[in-house]
Amino acid sequence: MQAREHGLAAEAADRSAERAGKSAQSTGSSALTRSRVRLDLPRAPRRSLLPEYDPEAFGRLSEKVARFLGTGRFIVWMTLVIVVWVLWNIFAPDDLRFDKYPFIFLTLMLSLQASYAAPLILLAQNRQDDRDRVNLEQDRKQNERSIADTEYLTREIAALRMGLGEVATRDWIRSEFQDLIKEMDERRLFPAERDEGDR
DSSP, X not given: OHHHHHHHHHHHHHHHHHHHXXXXXXXXXXXXXXXXXXXXXXXXXXXXSSOOOOHHHHHHHHHHHHHXXXXXHHHXXXXXXXXXXXXXXXXXXXXXXXXXXXXXXXXXXXXXXXXXXXXXXXXHHHHHHHHHHHHHHHHHHHHHHHHXXXXXXXXXXXXXXXXXXTSOOHHHHHHHHHHHHHXXXXXXXXXXXXXXXXX
């Protein structure tokens, strides 16, 4: 009796587990199909409140500005504008002065110029760093190829030298001929002595 009750309880547990698994699969599969994105289609553009811009064009503009800020021409023009500003606001008639003595508006304009110049210079430096990194990587790859070519040529030259070590050169053949000629001359000059020595 207890075995029968135990069997019925196990069957009921199995059925409830199957029902829970089916419901989880059905909700899981529908959640997967809803959240699945097709990879063969481009993403739809998102709407953004921020203005869109071309980062490359902005980077090129920042480099031009940074290059101009680093020239003597910019310093001369900046000095000229400040001198004219100050002289105008000191010596011009009172109703034509737009920035009186403490020159607060001039200070504001210089601060504004500096606040824009610093990030533009940093952006230009970052772009230059990226270019330098790419150039360094290309130089490193070129050096690796050159080293591999040099090692290959060194091995080839060593193999040629080893092969030439077994080949008779013109100088070696000439020296061998000279030795043979000397030996033959010695045999012609002293044939009797050699015959006696042989006996």
